[in-house]
Amino acid sequence: MAMEEKIVINELEQGRELTKRLINNLKHTSSIESSKVMISEILRIYQNAILMLSFKEDDKNILKRSREIEVKNVSKKRKESDKKTEDVKVFVGKGQEIDDGYCWRKYGQKEIHGSSNPRGYFRCTNRFTQKCLAVKQVQRSDKDPSIFEVKYVGNHTCNNNSTSPKTTAASFSVSMFGEGSRVGLREQREDTKKPKKTEQVMMISLEDVEYKDIFRTYSISNHEIEDGGGWKSNIFQENLSPATTTTSGSGMTSEIVTAPAAVEDWGDVDSYFSSLDNIIDLGQDLWS
DNA sequence: TGGATTTGACCAGC
DNA sequence: GCTGGTCAAATCCA
Structure with missing residues (x-):
């Protein structure tokens, strides 16, 4: 192997x-x-x-x-930055940047020596309201422009529930790299027009459309997480297919919890994904 | 008009 | 002096 x-x-x-x-x-x-x-x-x-x-x-x-x-916990460039690197994580996302569920605000962009793509600098939108010092850096891979390398520096100390603009990290970050930097902005603002619900669905999925054939989605109904809009907009509209049951190579049978392919009415989606208890039960079935 | 992005300037580390 | 990270004024857009 x-x-x-x-x-x-x-x-x-x-x-x-x-x-x-x-x-x-x-x-x-x-x-x-x-x-x-x-x-x-x-x-x-x-x-x-x-x-x-x-x-x-x-x-x-x-x-x-x-x-x-x-x-190794990177970012050795500056001593000052060393103070902030207690939680540096690097992710690689293909197709679009990984959505981490937090809201970010871009504060800079820099051409990086030896790299053909600029690096974007983002800080948590709650930096000033809640003194959240989380920062992330997003850069397209030189070898494959469809890949985003994302570096997170610092931990979120904010309460994400109160993030004021109902936008997503993904839409913010992609906006700077896409053709016409304003496209992304428009898209994320349209997302914010979706009706806000007290019960939201958080998705865990394989986000890239290329993998929809092997795509599995787990839904977690969560009353406490307020801002789930970005997760929905990216995942529901592109990746979902009718519910099926599959058997993995390891023999484990798993039910794929999915929603209609084109979701316009989020109320339908919420009804599709039932209660938290059901999700927990599903998990217990899978691994019992 | 307010909030977010863009971008040149500035600062600090090497 | 070079480079990366941040600031802040200008700009954009709903």
């Missing part, structure tokens, strides 16, 4: 374990913050696994490097 395949399997096993813990977390009503951390980590794991399976050799090297960087 190739080294990369072992890494992928290891990644997926980690994702499965984290998902189990997340379900357990939700069942025992642990803090939403810890659940968010788990969700973020699960997303990262699946993104990496997908990318490793789909990359050419060069791309695999990029991913390996990103993992090495993550382990």
Whole structure:
């Protein structure tokens, strides 16, 4: 078995374990913050696994490097920045930037020496209101422009529930790189027009459209997370297919929880994804 | 008009 | 002096 395949399997096993813990977390009503951390980590794991399976050799090297960087806690450039690197994470997202569920505001863009693509600098929108010092840097890969390398510096200390602009990290970040930088802005503002509901659905998915054939979606009905709009807009509209049941190569049968392919009425979506208890039950069925 | 992005200038580390 | 990170005025858009 190739080294990369072992890494992928290891990644997926980690994702499965984290998902189990997340379900357990939700069942025992642990803090939403810890659940968010788990969700973020699960997303990262699946993104990496997908990318490793789909990359050419060069791309695999990029991913390996990103993992090495993550382990080493990069950003040695400045002493001042060292103070902030207690939580540096590097992600690689293909197709679009990884949506981490937080709202970011761009504060700079810089041409980077030796790189053909500029690096965008984003800070949490709650930086001034809640003194949240989380920062992220987004840069297109030189080798594959469809890949975003995202570096997170610092932890969110804000309460994400109160993020005022109902926008997403993905729409913010992609806007700077797309053709016509304003397109992204318009799109995310249209997202904000969607009716706001007290019950939101947070999605964990393999986001890239290319992988819709093997796409699995888990929905988590969450009363406490207010801003889920971006997750919906990116995932629902592009990736979902009718609900099916599949059997994985390992023999594990899993029900794919999905929604209609084109979702305009978010009320329909909410009815599609039932209660948190159902999701927890689903998880228990899968891994019992 | 307010909020967000763009972009040149400035600052600090090497 | 070079480079990366941040600031802030200008600009854009709903």
